[in-house]
Amino acid sequence: MSTFLTVNDLAFAWPDGTPVFDGLEFVASDGHTALVGDNGAGKSTLLRLVVGELTPSRGSITVEGHLEYLPQELPLRLDDRVDGLLGIAKQREALRAIESGDASEANFAVVGEDWDLEERARAHLDRLGLSTLDLDRTVGSLSGGESMLVGLAGRLLRQPKVLVLDEPTNNLDIDARASLYRAVDEFGGTLLIISHDRQLLERVGAVAELRGGRIRTFEGNYSSYEEAIAVEQEAAQRMVRVAKADMNKQKQELIETQVKLARRKRYAQKMWDNTREPRAVMKLRKRSAQVSAGKLKIDKQTDLADAKDRLDEAEDRLRDDAEIRVDLPETEVPAGRDVLSARGLGFGDIIRDVDLLVRGPERIAITGPNGAGKTTLLRLIAGQLGPDAGIMKLTVPAHYLPQRLEILKPELSVFDNVRRFAPEADDTLIRTRLARFLFRTTKVHQVVSTLSGGERLRAALAAVLSAEPAPQLLMLDEPTNNLDMTSVRQLRQALSGYRGALIVVSHDTAFLDAIGVTRRLRVERGRGVVETP
Incomplete structure (x- = not known):
């Protein structure tokens, strides 16, 4: 069965009422997908909703297959052991008890079918460059990068069909990153990654951009995504230039119309003052001219408002490309x-x-x-x-x-x-x-x-x-x-x-x-x- 993750009509707000998502739609199918977006866009919040740490106010999240999640910050206690961080401490304890002659039903129940659990755990550690790591070593003696790799090994050990990683390369040195890259390349299920690591982002097959409470998915790695955005922005800039030119044209035409109407009004007043025709006829002509002038002015004002709307729409497509410029x-x-x-x-x-x-x-x-x-x-x-x-x-x-x-x-x-x-x-x-x-x-x-x-x-x-x-x-x-x-x-x-x-x-x-x-x-x-x- 194909493994995938589906988010449908998702809504979520913080307890103080601040909205995060309203009607969010997203699908991650087999393969590796990077979830990108500016800080504060809601990426980590979405991951917490996906893994069940938060509850949406509306909508559904469907996961096909077993899911594992590796957060940015692992919940660590310094006196825990490596086997505990791997999630196999109880099984190892039961295995040791059985080997020592305690054949109780409880110990066999804990072990289940995982008689080779320790060997498989060491195999995952080996692939992540931690072949010499003692399973009885305390977490407090590990570096931040080593803890993250052990956490990843524990998730892979449980053979997930869907794996979610939140900034997995933070605190990893170059060698550790290379080991994580290999693990990512070898993972065959649905992988969803949040990361700022350019080398990691180049290894994905799709990029999902979270922006303005909506997700758009682009095929290809991060470079392909950047190219697609660059093409979009070039088109948006052309639209803005055209819309600005049109709005300036409409402004000029409105000014010319107002000048023309002012001249008509002065001429009409002059004719009113000098004409010898009956007053009733003059009033009828004046009213007709006023209606015509009013309609012309309203039409031009409407054209200008429409041009302004088109400019606003075009500018909305432009991204905030604000740059820091320091000259000290x-x-x-x-x-x-x-x-x-x-x-x-x-x-x-x-x-x-x-x-x-x-x-x-x-x-x-x-x-x-x-x-x-x-x-x-x-x-x-x-x-x-x-x-x-x-x-x-x-x-x-x-x-x-x-x-x-x-x-x-x-x-x-x-x-x-x-x-x-x-x-x-x-x-x-x-x-x-x-x-x-x-x-x-x-x-x-x-x-x-x-x-x-x-x-x-x-x-x-x-x-x-x-x-x-x-x-x-x-x-x-x-x-x-x-x-x-x-x-x-x-x-x-x-x-x-x-x-x-x-x-x-x-x-x-x-x-x-x-x-x-x-x-x-x-x-x-x-x-x-x-x-x-």
Whole structure:
């Protein structure tokens, strides 16, 4: 039987009455489908409805076959074991009891037909690059990426016909991503993915775009989807140009009509004043002329209103392609100037004997496996941690943007958060800076806790780049995690206008290439090796 997922006439609103969907329709058949859309469009909400975590107010969701769901954040307890994260702890315990001579009916009931469960679990772990992982190891000793891969192995172990993944490559290093890509390629059922990972999105067979509470499905991978949207937007822009020209024409014709009618009125008044015909005849002619003039004016006003409607309809088809444009001369670093020098840098057993020299507006990527010490190295450079070995010299103002954006106070507005970094700046300057990051009018007063992931990143960037003094070294830790593709594009735009030195921790190779990384420092087991891109 073919496996598929069907969403029919789906409606859902939050408890406060805020609507999310009303009449949503969607079908995902056999194959791999990416669900894309801007932050806040409702992608994760739709997944939670599909897997039963939320209940729709109307409509139906039909799933043919067993469904498994891998969320962005796994519900973990540090003292749980790997076999528990795989979902096989009880079966392993029953197997051990049977092997020890406890042939109770309860143990056999737990095992069922899964006598080879442990071997199959290890096979899935092997395919995901975790062949040496002990099933009795605690979850607290795993990196975030390892936990995600174990979670995926557990879902695959249950042989789902429908698999739903929400940002599965977040926190995965390059090797782990390669293992996940292989698992995705090998999965033969219906796969629905939310991701900002370009390499993962290129592996799907269809892209479902959630926009304005509606879903449209495009055949092909993400590049094919972008091409289709580009063709649509080019046509929409032509429609807007034609509609604007028509509206301007209708405006001009209305003006000409009003001038013509005014001349007629003056002429008619003159004839009224000078004519010798009977008053009754003149009144009849005047009334007839007024009716004719009124009809002509109404017709022209109707033509203008219709033209305005056509323009509005054409503009509705245009997407908001707002761009971040950052031009901050005060962040500029002259070529060749020493920005950062570190020699023999160490911190406990996490970072050992790292050498790094940054000159001018260099762009350096820090890469390496999960748990290698990349974030610790950034915190050492930022001064949040004190090294216990080696020397480090930072010669320019610097700012560090952590992965969870803790620099923002969630209870304050965007404006007030930026004010914390630039207490001497006047309100007009802050508003000007925020406008560059697409926060305009009332948006500047929105509380940070209500912002989407992409909006929070823009607010954090606006804050650090508005700081006094302006940062000439900017450090970013996994900045593309949890961002939609529009927000990733806007982040690239912001960094393209930044004139200082840049150090970025990221596993997103497409993003690193796009922002012009010139060198890479690969960290493994706490040691760093400088590589070319």
